[in-house]
Amino acid sequence: MPVSSENKNGPYKPQPIKKVSTTTVVNPGFFAYTNLTGCQPYYCAEQVHLINNITVTALTIIIRVQKTSAATYHGVANNFWTGYINSNHTDNGSQIIYTFVLDPTQTVVASTTWYVEAQMDLYGTSQVTSADTYTVSVTGGGITNSYSGHF
Numbered sequence: 102m103p104v105s106s107e108n109k110n111g112p113y114k115p116q117p118i119k120k121v122s123t124t125t126v127v128n129p130g131f132f133a134y135t136n137l138t139g140c141q142p143y144y145c146a147e148q149v150h151l152i153n154n155i156t157v158t159a160l161t162i163i164i165r166v167q168k169t170s171a172a173t174y175h176g177v178a179n180n181f182w183t184g185y186i187n188s189n190h191t192d193n194g195s196q197i198i199y200t201f202v203l204d205p206t207q208t209v210v211a212s213t214t215w216y217v218e219a220q221m222d223l224y225g226t227s228q229v230t231s232a233d234t235y236t237v238s239v240t241g242g243g244i245t246n247s248y249s250g251h252f
Contacts, residue, residue, distance in 0.1 A: 158213050179216060
């Protein structure tokens, strides 16, 4: 699946995402934005796109999908090199939680664009995505930052 240069709000303009931690400096070499692909009454995919201008040595992305409809886990996707991202999911009854973690033996070189994707089946009911959230924790250049946002 190609990486889209547009998000649901029009052409992409890189902006740092909201910082969660107040103890670290936002690293200007890392950006993220969201994208909804193919959302319809039977299927939806939520993507977090990442742009890194620094070498990334650790990365964790968590996407939390609120089960406001009859959403169930469908799958995951990403465009990282094979073996770089380990993914998992849990369903606690009210949320489907998708976790993507950079394999600790890997590093992601600077000047690349990546995405991870949480896929869900909807069974005829559209998903309200505004309550769905993501968290990104990234380490690059010896600095760890955490960011969060919603779809």
